[in-house]
Amino acid sequence: MLSTNIKTLKYFFKLTNRISKTYILKSILASVFKAWTPFLNIIIPKLIIDELLGGKSIKRLIIYVVVLTIGNLLLKIINNHFIRIMELARIDLFNKMDSYLGEKCVDMDFENIENPEVLDLKERAFFSIYNLDAIGRTLENASIIIYETITLLGLGYILAILNPIIIAVVLFIVFVNSFIFKKIEKIRFEDNQKAIFDNRAFGYFLRMTSDFSMGKDIRLYKVAPLILKKSKYFTDNLLHIYSRQFTAIGKYSGISNINMQIQMIFIYAYLAMGVIKETIGIGSFTMYANAVKNFSTSIMSLVNSIIEINQMCMYLELFIKFDSIESKNSRGSISTSNIKDFEIEFKNISFKYPNKKEYTLKNISIVIKTGEKLSVVGLNGAGKTTFIKLISRLYEPTEGSILLGGVDIKEYTYEEYMKLLAIVFQDFKLLSFSIRDNLSNKICEGRDDEEIIISCLDKVGFGDDLAKLNNGIDTNIYKNFDEKGIEFSGGQAQKIAIARALYKDSPIVILDEPTSALDPISEYEVYNSFNNLVKGKTAIYISHRLSSTRFSDRIAVFKDGEIIEYGNHYDLIKNEDSLYANMYNTQATYYVT
Incomplete structure (x- = not known):
């Protein structure tokens, strides 16, 4: 002792x-x-x-x-x-x-x-x-x-x-x-x-x-x-x-x-x-x-x-x-500055969470080409969010490798790699700072362009709400540091989170069910606007509701950790027995009703 x-x-x-x-x-x-x-x-x-x-x-x-x-x-x-x-x-x-x-x-x-x-x-x-x-x-x-x-x-x-x-x-x-x-x-x-x-x-x-x-x-x-x-x-x-x-x-x-x-x-x-x-x-x-x-x-x-x-x-x-807990994940050493092709490839990816016996993802192989829009759909627990966690290097695959521009993503310098991604998770968090600080993060990103901030907020449908705020983009979110801070609704907060991803201006954009608090019409408008805004960028959309799929070049349907269907909207909808067609038609019935 x-x-x-x-x-x-x-x-x-x-x-x-x-x-x-x-x-x-x-x-x-x-x-x-x-x-x-x-x-x-x-x-x-x-x-x-x-x-x-x-x-x-x-x-x-x-x-x-x-x-x-x-x-x-x-x-x-x-x-x-x-x-x-x-x-x-x-x-x-x-x-x-x-x-x-x-x-x-x-x-x-x-x-x-x-x-x-x-x-x-x-x-x-x-x-x-x-x-x-x-x-x-x-x-x-x-x-x-x-x-x-x-x-x-x-x-x-x-x-x-x-x-x-x-x-x-x-x-x-x-x-x-x-x-x-x-x-x-x-x-x-x-x-x-x-x-x-x-x-x-x-x-x-x-x-x-x-x-x-x-x-x-x-x-x-x-x-x-x-x-x-x-x-x-x-x-x-x-x-x-x-x-x-x-x-x-x-x-x-x-x-x-x-x-x-x-x-x-x-x-x-x-x-x-x-x-x-x-x-x-x-x-x-x-x-x-x-x-x-x-x-x-x-x-x-x-x-x-x-x-x-x-x-x-x-x-x-x-x-x-x-x-003494040390990082197991690779921090990488290769710079991302020379990447010209942002093609993402999953090669035989399988993954299970620590201390778990069951695999969450099983033998996933898929290529997302530069500038392509991919929708990832499926029922709860299908592995959609885990798919995104692997791309964002929150976890490393149990088996297989993920390539970006032909190089394993874990070989890239972690800090530089993260600058390539603009992600809005379904459980996103806004900081108790001003709207400006939430979007620009000037300390890390090194830029604070007021016009671009306002433009991004306007593009996601937050412009009218912003106009009603006395302090504009300098309005504090929540009341932790400011008694006059604003408690935004779930839908308003989601729009700010999506605007934050737009402002980052990364070549790869990922939306992980960020519009769940929006009504179907607002969701459709956000996806329609967002799809136009990210032209030329690689975009991955994840959603229970299938508003994003018609804007996407490809759709990957997940079930029990596997991709069971893959194609565009028109190809998948033709197969009336497919999971995608069943999900899409069921939701369409609810909207019509």
């Missing part, structure tokens, strides 16, 4: 130093300074008392008092300065750590984001870092270990002059109490692990109550009492866990305090006997008493910090496991 903890701490401190180059150095300097602060109030009072009882020199008394007063003032000022420095350094470190973890989550392979085991590890790691403050407590205890070790060396020297037995008594009590503190930390760790599920569940209810999008459903279906009942169940569980924890900790802490008082009684009795026998002066009695008290406090603090760091290592291991 010791070797594991050493490896954990080594990894952690290396990471800390990489994220913040100066934090550890500042912490060491602050700790070294703090270590010497007790000695002024241990040694100088002894000299003052000895002078009062012995030499009675006014001059020396004044010097001692001035040294004690000014010394304490300077120590206080310098110590407060270090506290401010470390507080700012801590805030800076935690901000950078947040950014680091954010980048880790963003850069993680998409398959890990959908992997329950990884999600559970992430939950446990984040609970350790944010709820239990494992990073902050580890750094704080490391600092305590540094300055308490230095303090103990100085105090140990003073007490050794008196009698080494004093040190032995203190160490014995510390040894006994260390088992008590270890037991306390074990109780905390076990109870915190038990509380993870209840904390996670209660967190869901907290997020639910602050999610404005759920407000209508909560009111219409009167589920507030149900939410409160279920959340109370988890809060009661947490209350039970922590009540039991605090009771146990209180019992063990009481035993520890009794041990400490027994220790102090023995030491004060020993010092008092020395004064009575005149082997120790009154000044020395004061110095040794203060030294023993500080020594006992420091060594208990040191032991507690070591025990707590060992405990924090258990939590940090979860964080390190999460941080």
Whole structure:
């Protein structure tokens, strides 16, 4: 276990130093300074008392008092300065750590984001870092270990002059109490692990109550009492866990305090006997008493910090496991700048999701020529969205390869490859920023053309809605950062998402059921307009409703992960027994009705 903890701490401190180059150095300097602060109030009072009882020199008394007063003032000022420095350094470190973890989550392979085991590890790691403050407590205890070790060396020297037995008594009590503190930390760790599920569940209810999008459903279906009942169940569980924890900790802490008082009684009795026998002066009695008290406090603090760091290592291991998850997907090295032919070819592609036995796609082979419009249709669960996830490199095929311009797509530089794709997924998300920022993403794309933004919005049928907004394209979406932000309808949000894809101006455009919130007429108009807008580009449309198929050059009909029909609309509709004809005619009947 010791070797594991050493490896954990080594990894952690290396990471800390990489994220913040100066934090550890500042912490060491602050700790070294703090270590010497007790000695002024241990040694100088002894000299003052000895002078009062012995030499009675006014001059020396004044010097001692001035040294004690000014010394304490300077120590206080310098110590407060270090506290401010470390507080700012801590805030800076935690901000950078947040950014680091954010980048880790963003850069993680998409398959890990959908992997329950990884999600559970992430939950446990984040609970350790944010709820239990494992990073902050580890750094704080490391600092305590540094300055308490230095303090103990100085105090140990003073007490050794008196009698080494004093040190032995203190160490014995510390040894006994260390088992008590270890037991306390074990109780905390076990109870915190038990509380993870209840904390996670209660967190869901907290997020639910602050999610404005759920407000209508909560009111219409009167589920507030149900939410409160279920959340109370988890809060009661947490209350039970922590009540039991605090009771146990209180019992063990009481035993520890009794041990400490027994220790102090023995030491004060020993010092008092020395004064009575005149082997120790009154000044020395004061110095040794203060030294023993500080020594006992420091060594208990040191032991507690070591025990707590060992405990924090258990939590940090979860964080390190999460941080150590490496990308399996190839990032590629070939530039896309020389691609002239954007033909996409699926060669014998089969795919199954991680930890799944069944294949979602089976032996898919299809060619999408440059500038061709392909509609992918099929019933729910046919594999249509998975087909798009493979093109967009969110997953890599289990078998086979996907070629772009004759080169396997995973060989292309990932960042450059993603610029070739403009995708609108069915579960797209708009950011709580302005409409302008949602479309232009100036930081990454490097361009912000207001006229093109407005033109793209107009082309997808959002022009009339835009004209009604006081701030135009600078209107904020949602109210997270702006009380005047707009909560757009599902149809309006989809139009903005499609306009975002248009603005990106990529050679390959993919729409994965992005018009599901639109009525059939609006959907037809969007597809008709969009089809004209992407002339010369390769376009892939996925939809339950078949509005896109008549605009497409080719149609691929998916069923159970396989392409069972392929051709254009007129060829496929001729076969009345085909799945495509059945789907198309059924929908046409609904529209006519």
